[in-house]
Amino acid sequence: MDFKLSEQENLVREMTRDFAQQVLAPLARQHDKDETIGPDVFKQLSELGLMGMTIGEEYGGAGMGNMELAIALDELNQGCASVGVTVSVHNSLLGSPITKWGTDAQKTEWLPRLATGELLGAYCLTEPNAGSDAAAVATSAVRDGDDWIINGTKIFVTNGEWAGLCLVYCRTDTSVSNAKGISAFLVPMSAEGASVGKKEKKTGIRGSSTTEIIFENVRVPASALLGEVNAGFKIAMDTLDGGRIGIASQAVGIGQACLDASIKYAGEREQFGRPLSAFQAIQFKIADMSTRLEAARLLVRKAAWLRDNQMSCTQAAAQAKLSASLTANFCADECLQIHGGAGYTDDFQVERLFRDARITEIYEGATDIQRIVISRNLLG
Numbered sequence: 001m002d003f004k005l006s007e008q009e010n011l012v013r014e015m016t017r018d019f020a021q022q023v024l025a026p027l028a029r030q031h032d033k034d035e036t037i038g039p040d041v042f043k044q045l046s047e048l049g050l051m052g053m054t055i056g057e058e059y060g061g062a063g064m065g066n067m068e069l070a071i072a073l074d075e076l077n078q079g080c081a082s083v084g085v086t087v088s089v090h091n092s093l094l095g096s097p098i099t100k101w102g103t104d105a106q107k108t109e110w111l112p113r114l115a116t117g118e119l120l121g122a123y124c125l126t127e128p129n130a131g132s133d134a135a136a137v138a139t140s141a142v143r144d145g146d147d148w149i150i151n152g153t154k155i156f157v158t159n160g161e162w163a164g165l166c167l168v169y170c171r172t173d174t175s176v177s178n179a180k181g182i183s184a185f186l187v188p189m190s191a192e193g194a195s196v197g198k199k200e201k202k203t204g205i206r207g208s209s210t211t212e213i214i215f216e217n218v219r220v221p222a223s224a225l226l227g228e229v230n231a232g233f234k235i236a237m238d239t240l241d242g243g244r245i246g247i248a249s250q251a252v253g254i255g256q257a258c259l260d261a262s263i264k265y266a267g268e269r270e271q272f273g274r275p276l277s278a279f280q281a282i283q284f285k286i287a288d289m290s291t292r293l294e295a296a297r298l299l300v301r302k303a304a305w306l307r308d309n310q311m312s313c314t315q316a317a318a319q320a321k322l323s324a325s326l327t328a329n330f331c332a333d334e335c336l337q338i339h340g341g342a343g344y345t346d347d348f349q350v351e352r353l354f355r356d357a358r359i360t361e362i363y364e365g366a367t368d369i370q371r372i373v374i375s376r377n378l379l380g
């Protein structure tokens with residue numbers, strides 16, 4: 001077993017670490033306050049090749065795997081989790097499924113523009129009545145000659161405001177209300193009838209865009225169908241296996257930022273005539289944070305390795321996300337406790353990390369959904 005990163009993985013880590021620490025970290029507070037990310041950040045993400053990490057080189061991407069993506073997301077999220085989720089969703093929930101399930105024509109049409117960041121991707125699965133129960137999707141796609149007509153509203157869509165291309169899950173067989181009657185469509189936001197609805201005001205990751213996306217009689221050609229008719233739920237779940245590795249990486253990144261902030265503050269702040277780091281109660285917190293983070297990071301890398309080697313990663317991805325999201329929230333809580341009253345103000349970034357960490361236990365499958373996936377795998 002080799003725990004050493006490859007030369008390429010190290011280069012990705014160094015490049016994303018520099019960008020995260022020098023560019024993103026100083027902007028994170030502004031992103032949170034303004035509830036947006038500036039165009040200059042998107043430009044730099046594109047220039048660094050971070051928008052097409054897993055897209056093949058023949059389509060203008062970096063041709064890398066989930067391991068490199070996980071390493072990059074770990075670093076980016078240490079700088080700014082709002083940027084981190086934007087990049088994660090774009091790569092793992094759009095670029096990856098088109099690469100895996102798309103026809104040559106679909107790849108040629110969409111991947112080059114996703115790889116350059118000209119188009120940002122969004123994943124439209126969740127609906128008011130289809131959250132954890134994703135198979136309850138009601139947005140409809142009805143055949144009309146060679147076309148499909150899409151109607152419905154998707155909610156909590158990451159990148160909603162900025163999206164150029166959506167992967168939309170629709171019910172194509174109304175005779176069933178379960179997973180078997182769902183298909184996946186590639187819908188450009190330029191299509192007539194596609195619009196952005198309400199923008200959510202969130203507790204954390206406020207710089208990222210989370211909106212409704214509304215489809216009103218949106219006509220798409222037959223070539224917009226990704227995969228087979230009524231086989232979209234498997235694409236949704238398989239894609240989320242990859243997405244969960246991305247969110248687990250995000251959680252590890254946020255947790256690492258909490259650990260780093262804790263070590264720094266514990267070395268600077270003095271009480272009872274000694275720095276906080278001299279107290280064993282604080283030392284033990286630091287030890288626990290570091291140990292849990294290291295374990296979560298290894299689970300993330302195992303899941304990414306399995307996916308890159310075409311092995312089933314469903315259980316490993318769920319375990320990585322479960323462990324990493326709980327760890328991120330544990331680290332954020334301990335970090336705030338170490339900072340005391342100061343950490344509860346916005347003088348320090350801890351309060352933002354505390355808010356940002358919380359979502360990792362919710363999106364791309366809540367904590368108990370990960371437990372369902374893991375236990376079903378073990379118990380049948």
Ligand code: CAA
Binds near residue numbers: 089123132314
């Ligand atoms: N890969 C491939 N196929 C899979 C699969 C996977 N990982 N998981 C399930 N399937 C297949 C099953 O084999 C089954 O196929 P067959 O009928 O042919 O056997 C079919 O899909 C249905 O599977 P289930 O019976 O397990 O489906 P279920 O209705 O019981 O749901 C669930 C399972 C795990 C609860 C699922 O609904 C789920 O993951 N829910 C959470 C939804 C979620 O994660 N939403 C995230 C929204 S996107 C988001 O947050 C992105 C963002 O913007 C940040």
